[in-house]
Every structure is written in C-alpha cells, then in structure tokens.
Amino acid sequence: MSQPRLRAAIYARYSTQLQRDTSIEDQIRLCRSMIEARGWSVEGIYSDHAVSGQTQHRPEFQRLQQDASGGAFDVIVTEFLDRLARDLEHTASFYKQMNFLDVPIFTVSEGEIDLLHVGFKGTMNSLFIKDLADKTRRGLKGRALKGKSAGGKSYGYSIRNQVGADGELIRGEREINPEEAKIVRRIFQDYAKGLSPKKIADALNTEGVPAPSGRHWGASTIHGNRQRGSGILNNELYNGRQIWNRLRYVKVPQTGKRISRLNPESEWTITEVPELRIIDPELWEAVRSRQGALKTAGTNVPVWDRRRPKTLFSGLMACGCCGGGFAKISKDSFGCSPARNKGAAVCSNKRTIKQTDLEARVLDALANHLMDPDAVQIFCEEYTAERNRLKAAAAGNRKEKEQALARARRDHQKLVDAIIAGIPADQVKDRMIELDTRRQQLERELAHTPAPAPVVFHPSMAEAYRERVSRLIRSLGSAEGMEEAKEALRALVERIVLTPAAEGTGLDLTLEGDLAGLLRLAAAAEGANTKKAPDSLSEAFDMSEEIVLVAGAGFEPATFRL
Known part of the structure; x- marks a missing residue:
C-alpha cells in the first residue's frame, strides 16, 4: 500500500537586510524539489524577510504555528534546521509543539528531524551565532583601536568612502561635517553660558535646524545620559576621544526586545582621535564642570x-x-x-x-x-x-465534520469488508488511501475544535x-x-x-x-x-x-x- 499524499508547508527565512530576497526564492525552490520527489503537495508557503532566527517573534513563523494547530498541513519542510530557529531552546520548543500536533519536520539537508537533530544541530546553530558574534566584536574592536568607526555615525561627522591600493573599500573612515559641527559648537557654547537644554532645543526647533533624528530637537537629545555617554554634551568624540564598548545589548527572552546594559569601565576600548576633535578642551571642561555642579547640587535639584x-x-x-x-x-x-x-x-x-x-x-x-x-x-x-x-456556527461546522468522519469510517470499513469477501485489494487501494487520509485530517481538526x-x-x-x-x-x-x-x-x-x-x-x-x-x-x-x-x-x-x-x-x- 502506497503512502498517503501529505500536505506540506514550506518555511524560509533570511537574517539581515544585507541578504537578498532571492535567498528566499532559492530556499523555496529546493523545498519544492524535495516535496515533489516525495509525492507530496505544497499546501502553504511561509517566509520571514530580514528577521533573526534568534527571536520567535517573526510574523510568518507565528502564522506557521497557528496554522499547524488548526490542521492546515501535515508536514513542515525547510532548507536547514537553522531557518526555523538559531536558539537551542526555541528549536526544542518548536519541535516539541509540532511533535504534539503530529506534524513532522523535514529539512532538505537532514531529512526528517528527530530528537538527535534537535539536540546536536540546535546546539551547533546556537554556537554558530555565539562564534559569529565573537568574531564580529573582535573585528569591531580592531577598527576601534585604529580610531575608525566601529558602528553607527555620530552627529557632526560624515562617512568618508575610500578605496585602498588593492581596490577594496576602506570602511570606518570619518570626517568632520562642517555644518553639523557648527551646531555642535553652538550647543556647547550656549550650555556653557548657562542656557538649559530645553532652551537650546527650543531655539534650534524655532530656526528649523534638523535634529540628528531628522525630526525635532529635544532636551534629552542634548543632555542625554552622562554615565552612558549618550546625548550631544556627553559624546567624547567631540573632544577627540573615542570610547567603544561602553554598552552591550541583550534581548529580553520573553519579548525579543533589545535593551542596553552598561559595561564595566575596564572593558571599554578608548582611542585618541585628535583629528576628529570638534570642541576645544577649554569649552569641553567648562561644560563638564557645569554638569558636575548640577550633579552634586543635592537639595538644589x-x-x-x-x-x-x-x-x-x-x-x-x-x-x-x-x-x-x-x-x-x-x-x-x-x-x-x-x-x-x-x-x-x-x-x-x-x-x-x-x-x-x-x-x-x-x-x-x-x-x-x-x-x-x-x-x-x-x-x-x-x-x-x-x-x-x-x-452556534462553530457547533454546526463541528457537527458536519463529525458526520463526515463517520461516513469516512463507514466507507473505509465497507472496503475492508469487500476485500475480506474476495474483491482484489488493488481495485480499492487508492480509494482506501484517500479515505484514510481524510479520516486522519478530520480527526486532527476535531481535536483542535x-x-x-x-x-x-x-x-x-x-x-x-x-x-x-x-x-x-x-x-x-x-x-x-x-x-x-x-x-x-x-x-x-x-x-x-x-x-x-x-x-x-x-x-x-x-x-x-x-x-x-x-x-x-x-x-x-x-x-x-x-x-x-x-x-x-x-x-x-x-x-x-x-x-x-x-x-x-x-x-x-x-x-x-x-
């Protein structure tokens, strides 16, 4: 007896904006080839674009799980296990959920996924992410030690694109932006004279000066957080001093939201970059002195x-x-x-x-x-x-499914009785497979209704x-x-x-x-x-x-x- 024609769902994903939509197309094409080779049908395609596999908060991934709970398909197919998740806990949780729903997971590279794959490949995928993060940080630290940009662009500077002797693009080079640097100096001078960040922001907005965000200036944009080095007045780069690795970023497990945490000062990478100085030392110290006075004002605050x-x-x-x-x-x-x-x-x-x-x-x-x-x-x-x-409508729909299930069971039993009575099995084989597949589908749907x-x-x-x-x-x-x-x-x-x-x-x-x-x-x-x-x-x-x-x-x- 041949295997029933299973309904397959394809899941594809790529991680960053640096990758291309064609990556999704390639994954889907490989999955389709595998599905066709096994005689299955494609019931649905789910794809998340430029979303990390370290988070479960992916729209199409969530829809895939909802449709699986509703019995929309019989099997999930993806190119690699890491397309479903890069986190070991998430991989195991998804496998456990699909196992409960009797929805097996297949990949083009490994075939059907079992507990051994989840434990081994899930661990390898998690280690890959950690190794990648470590290598990325090592590369960024190397740039920071050379005084180059290690991520992000501060207000007052522009990225300078250069090509090396080998024809490769030299990354991380910056230069002072004259127009923005003029605004930075004005903010420092006004603050040193005694103007509040609110008054400075008000004046800049009245004059229509674009803010770093492209919208309006706010007091927090100017004063920021001194301990975390945020805000115009706390950017050490204006004083010719680059600080890298002041903050680290982690994701909240429950929400996937990214938050920052302050690193110990011993882990900071500090590099002198006098060519990028915008504020002279006297003005810088005058601003720091005023900030310090406010910080220790005690009851005056x-x-x-x-x-x-x-x-x-x-x-x-x-x-x-x-x-x-x-x-x-x-x-x-x-x-x-x-x-x-x-x-x-x-x-x-x-x-x-x-x-x-x-x-x-x-x-x-x-x-x-x-x-x-x-x-x-x-x-x-x-x-x-x-x-x-x-x-009532749901109850009516359930009743129809119960009646259809009863008919499928009766018709299947009739065919079994016919075989017992002497009718050749190959004459009713296809019909029996069809009825058995229908029976399994209805039983799954009723179990979740x-x-x-x-x-x-x-x-x-x-x-x-x-x-x-x-x-x-x-x-x-x-x-x-x-x-x-x-x-x-x-x-x-x-x-x-x-x-x-x-x-x-x-x-x-x-x-x-x-x-x-x-x-x-x-x-x-x-x-x-x-x-x-x-x-x-x-x-x-x-x-x-x-x-x-x-x-x-x-x-x-x-x-x-x-």
Whole structure:
C-alpha cells in the first residue's frame, strides 16, 4: 500500500537586510524539489524577510504555528534546521509543539528531524551565532583601536568612502561635517553660558535646524545620559576621544526586545582621535564642570527632577494638540513635554494641571460615568447574541465534520469488508488511501475544535463594576492594598487626552477607557457577587482583542469627556 499524499508547508527565512530576497526564492525552490520527489503537495508557503532566527517573534513563523494547530498541513519542510530557529531552546520548543500536533519536520539537508537533530544541530546553530558574534566584536574592536568607526555615525561627522591600493573599500573612515559641527559648537557654547537644554532645543526647533533624528530637537537629545555617554554634551568624540564598548545589548527572552546594559569601565576600548576633535578642551571642561555642579547640587535639584516613582496615571496622559506625553513639570503639576522640551515650534500647549485635580476627575469618571447601565445592558444583549451566533456556527461546522468522519469510517470499513469477501485489494487501494487520509485530517481538526458552550452576560455587572471601582479607590488610602489598587485602576484607562479649554485657562480631559479592561473587571465583579464559576468568566474574557472587536465603537462609555 502506497503512502498517503501529505500536505506540506514550506518555511524560509533570511537574517539581515544585507541578504537578498532571492535567498528566499532559492530556499523555496529546493523545498519544492524535495516535496515533489516525495509525492507530496505544497499546501502553504511561509517566509520571514530580514528577521533573526534568534527571536520567535517573526510574523510568518507565528502564522506557521497557528496554522499547524488548526490542521492546515501535515508536514513542515525547510532548507536547514537553522531557518526555523538559531536558539537551542526555541528549536526544542518548536519541535516539541509540532511533535504534539503530529506534524513532522523535514529539512532538505537532514531529512526528517528527530530528537538527535534537535539536540546536536540546535546546539551547533546556537554556537554558530555565539562564534559569529565573537568574531564580529573582535573585528569591531580592531577598527576601534585604529580610531575608525566601529558602528553607527555620530552627529557632526560624515562617512568618508575610500578605496585602498588593492581596490577594496576602506570602511570606518570619518570626517568632520562642517555644518553639523557648527551646531555642535553652538550647543556647547550656549550650555556653557548657562542656557538649559530645553532652551537650546527650543531655539534650534524655532530656526528649523534638523535634529540628528531628522525630526525635532529635544532636551534629552542634548543632555542625554552622562554615565552612558549618550546625548550631544556627553559624546567624547567631540573632544577627540573615542570610547567603544561602553554598552552591550541583550534581548529580553520573553519579548525579543533589545535593551542596553552598561559595561564595566575596564572593558571599554578608548582611542585618541585628535583629528576628529570638534570642541576645544577649554569649552569641553567648562561644560563638564557645569554638569558636575548640577550633579552634586543635592537639595538644589528639585525633588521632581530626580528619579521618582510613577504617579497613578503616569504614561497614560497625552496632549490633545501635538499627541505628545504629559509629564511632571513641578512636584504637583503636569504639562506637555514637547511644548516644554522642544518649544512652541512643536507644540504651543503650555497649560498645566494639578495632579490632585487630574486624579480626582479621572477617578470620578471611572466610578460614576463609565459603564453606564443602559449602555451595558444593550452591549450585553448584543455581545451575547453575537457570541452565541458564532458558537452556534462553530457547533454546526463541528457537527458536519463529525458526520463526515463517520461516513469516512463507514466507507473505509465497507472496503475492508469487500476485500475480506474476495474483491482484489488493488481495485480499492487508492480509494482506501484517500479515505484514510481524510479520516486522519478530520480527526486532527476535531481535536483542535472543542465543543462550544453558550455565553451569558448579565446587565447587573454594571452595578458590580461601580462597587468594585469604589473599593479600589478606597484602597488607594491603604498602605496594604494601594499598589494593587493602582495597577487595577490603571488597567481601566487606555488614554487621557488633555486639550486647552475653549474658555478660561484650564484643560479639558477626554478619558478613553480600556474596553477589555472595563468588561473584564465588570464580569469578574459580577461573577463574584453571583457566585458564578470563575472558569465560565475567564473563558469569555481571555481574549481582549475579541471583546473589543465584537463590542466595536458602538460601546460609547469607553470614551468620556470630563
């Protein structure tokens, strides 16, 4: 009996922008050849362009896993195992997941992948990345020791392309950019005279001077972080001194996000490059002296200008004029950050609001205006009807698959009985293979399509919500429950937009509630009051995106003007 015709998914990937899309085409072509040779069919093609294999956060890789869970194909084919992952943990996790789904992995070079491949090749792939990183760093350090650029381009300099005697391009050469160097000197001179970074940024933006980012100048662009060497005022290169390896970069395992960490000073590579000096030593020392005076000023530095804990709604406020953030400008007031750090050329909203006033208005809205009972009742009815309609459709689809599976089993058994009765097996072989393949496919699909249960929400959760929010607000005055209450209340707020009032000198507030957070809290509170089983509630609110999608923009209490 011949093997069933398997449905194959192809996965291809290349790592950096330096590679070409043709790399993807070559990988797919090789995978197709292997699939055709085995008599399989190509069910889908998944490819990630210029994405590292060290992260799992790749759009097509994630889609591949989702489709595998849904039974969209029977086997995965890729050129090499390192196309799927370069990290040993990620390789093992993906293999384990596919093994659970009965979806084998094949590569053009190794054939079917088993645990031995995962352990050996996965380790080799991880070591390759580490060795590559070490060799790259060794090469960059060599450039740094010669005074050449070891990555990135500082404001005030241009890359100078040269060709060596051997015809090869000489990399890492820099030269001073006269126009940008003039701006650097101006910033140092203004700062040494006593101007603040905010005032300097304001003036540059007013004059339309392009910032290093190509957008607007900000105070942080100028003052940066002295310890990390960031910001115009802290760039040692302007003083004819290059520092390499001050920072190292690592990825957060859970998110794949790249963050920087400060290296010990003993690991820095420091090279004198006097030909790249832009700031004379006297001016450099004058600026450092002023920075040092501010650093040791002690009580002369306002307490709100030091590192401080977040307030109740920090990071959730936005300016209604420019869209920038609102932040502390004094110990008890908030103001638009772009308006103060980048000047009127960026934003003219100079109005402020007291922290006590803002928090009182937002908390009042959370307790008394959001989750209006009439709107909640309409939402509950519409949401329940829509969810149950979708569940009914899913149930109907499951029933059709169950019936189709029963037919496939009956027809297959009939053919077995026919063979037993004396009909030659070769006359019914192809039909039996077809039915067996169909049976396996339906069984996989049904295994990942659990029988739906009806969803029921009750309008009384609006009252339960308000009672719960009131308890949270009261908990803000308790040392024991304050932090938990803060986090719970912040989760209900999507954004607070502050716009200059049409009359007077104050600010109008528009509170945008986080719809999923509001409904989740309301359902949890209503469930606690009615003694409902937690599982029935968590099932309904596990997927925030689904709630927002079904509720849509029609659930108006999610936005309220204060």
